[in-house]
Amino acid sequence: MGVARGIGIFTGTVIILGVGVCGSAALVGPLPTASVTRVAMAETEPAVPPVLPAAGASAVTEAVTAPPFATSGSTEPVPMASITKTITALVVLDKHPLGAESQGQTVPITSEDYLAYLDYQKAGTRTVSVYTADAWSEREMLQAMLLGSSNNHADTLARWAFGSVDDYLVAANAWLAEQGLAETTVVDTTGLSDRSVGTAADLARLSAIALETPAIASVLAEPVTGLPSRRGIENTTTYLPERGVTGISRSYTDAAGICLQFGLDIPVEGSAESFRAYGAILGQPDWDALDAAMNAFVDSATAGVSATPILAEGTPVVTFTTAWGDSADALAGLSPEAPRWGRVTPDITVDTDPVTTAGTGTRVGTIFVDDGSGEEQPISLKLGASLHDPGVFWRLSHPGAVIGALIDSL
Template sequence: MPESAEGPQDAASEPEDAAGGAAGAEDVRPDAAPADAPADASQPEDTGVHRAEVRRSLLRPLVSDLPAERPAAPPAAPATPAAAPAPGSAPLPPAASPDGADPDAEEPLGPDGTRLMQAPQLLPPGSGHTGSTPLKLLAALTNTPPPEPTLMRSIRRRFKIWTPVVVLLAVVFVIVQAVRPLPAPSLRTATASSYAFPGTALPTTMPWPAEGQSVAEVEGVGSLGVHGAQTPVPIASLTKVMTAYIVLRDHPIKGASQNGPMIPVDKQAAEESGSADESTAHVTEGQQFTERQMLQLLLVPSGNNIARLLARWDAGTQEAFVAKMTATAKQLGMNHTTYTGASGFEETTVSTAVDQLALAREVMKNEAFRSVVALANVTIPGVGTIYNNNNDLVKPGVVGIKTGSSTPAGGALMWAAHKTVGGKQQLILGVVLQQHGGVTVNDSLNTALARSQQLIESVQGGLTSATVVKKGEVVGSVDDGLGGSTPVVAGADLTAPGWPGLRTPVTLTPLPGGLPHSAKAGTAVGTLTIGSGPDATKVPALLQSDLASPSFTSKLTHF
């Protein structure tokens, strides 16, 4: 009976050992159940939880090697001795170690006495030893070694990095170039900056007086020259030109017909009219004359008494009027001129030819003044017919202006003449001072008149005109600032007055308001000018072809 009792017991234990042996043999499988888990025949062998537990059991020995502190493990329960093999049965062969470890080594047991599966040692390929740190093992398990660097791989890598950057910069550049403001167009000239009239220079051939001072110019064209030292000298009755200028400025009358207010002759003017020592106009106290008639009595017979009368009428006293004369001279730039009276009878009234030319240029702008000084004679009711002392007025083209003569001043003349060239009337102005001839004052005046007439005729003979630019000739271009250019042509013949040897400036200027970015052919964009001053000759400058706005390509290539 004991044997029969033991027999079944041994027989029953054999399957258990066999199962244990089989379990030990299956410990080498990566997806095997942990050794410390209780055997449960009903639990699935291959689940996600099961595999996660296997992975954690494989990594647990690696993490345990880290130096970090770990909480103390609870005391293990008493191990249950493993069931001894049945007497007479052969011992089970030791389980083969999957990593080649010693099969006789003692295996750890769990709290329930079952064996724990020992994690295999995972080493990187070719390590050859187990001394690697855990971090290196983790790196070997998780990192993929980079490919071996080559020239082509480096080129491809740089191309992938820089291509987006370059594309972005190109897009930004295109946008900026497309929206940036266009530069302002400019007008460029294609003609010479000046034009020289051919021939021997006229100023070198003119008959300039050998004594005194002299100067001449063509208004709006240029100066013909200055001769003699410009030192202040007595100017005699040339003073009356400033007197007439101030009276007309303070009491203007228009044109050649308006007469202005009535001015009475006072006692002083009437008494001075009988003087034999100076030039006067014969008037009587109580007479009344218009402002125009008073100017005729002042400038035609050169009445000194009328000059002082007009000074008192305008400013109250002659002294107050002289103060006006001095201030006006400074305004006109007559810096070497001194006025001490309204008539010029005082030898302390001095000036230069250049200063007197500046006054002539200004006063000849007044039409009323021009209409008076051009008179060779005039008839005034209550006075009779009076004659101008300027005998040159009978010469062709001579239109004034005023004579002067005295012992200190000699003979003097401020003169004006016309010459029509190129369809336009040109004004010629000149002054001669300190001319002497014969034995009397009248002889000196006649000398001044003769020498002035020689200058007038010389200028009239040399004054000419030239077509500097013909209509349709290219004179410049409009530059759009982006490399585009549109030709500009003269809208009419540019004909300028001048004389041999004269070099006159030629300029091309844009119209006020600036140039357009686009316009049709024939649009005026500027002015072509020859000469200077208000009398300069001007013609319009027109587009030869359509002016187009800059293209998109031009915008992109503009930096």
């Protein structure tokens, strides 16, 4: 009996001590951190939506990496006329880079190039004259192809850079795939073929790629000089410059209709920045229809663009939920303003701090918002409501959670 009683006393003592230790740990130990879930971000509707033509196919984007913020018409690949030459320029420049002010390498004109010039001329398509033994600089070739829409110069550039037009086409379609322009395909350098096709969404992004390429941007912006000037190149790309439009390609074929590839800059009241968009309008029935469509689009941009916060202050971004059932949304703090237009779903990443209990307005992390230019803007993340201590009863009834948090903190 004595031994049994002693064992009982010892066991009871251990239990009491254990309960005491656990109870003490539960009372004074740290609380488990709250779990975090993202709040779905709603699209914001513009007060004045972009106006694009119903005919053909159109799309507008803000950046190379951004999806279109406005589209209209067909979403299928369609013939793209001389926008194909923009692809030729970009693929050649990928092989033979050219600085914004550089003339680049010399491109000799061969007998094959001269015969191609005669063939295009006989067919009644756009050409710029060349002669065997001419020596054009790479920049002059780009001027002839982009500004003069010269079909023979497109073929010559492809042969010079890749050895043959066929080898160029292999490289061009591989380049399109690398850029994520999966619904655009070229079968020639010029766009005269109705099988050189692209979607408006792809070609809007292509506009951004072109205007962010220094050699192309400078060719489009500067007057024709040197040999191209002496050969009588007419600039086919200039279009509505007084309205902030930069024409990249403006062209027509029977299959494609009227096609425009462009950039647009709109000054924004109250902001040092302007709003820039890149677009493509394809398949317009005539030049008057293009003029009406483009002026309507620019009018809607002028009315619709404004400087607004990148992410509205007070927007719920994440929800913190505690193990004891308390929850609170964390809200976006004050963010810088940027020119905005169109339907926007902010592209954000969130870095949260460990949170157990905290009062309303406590900073609990940082939001990083892509402002559309590829730059991430940091915005503070603050609690919209308090997360309270669960109290003694919850701590004592959930010692495992508290002790687990204590172990994690060690």
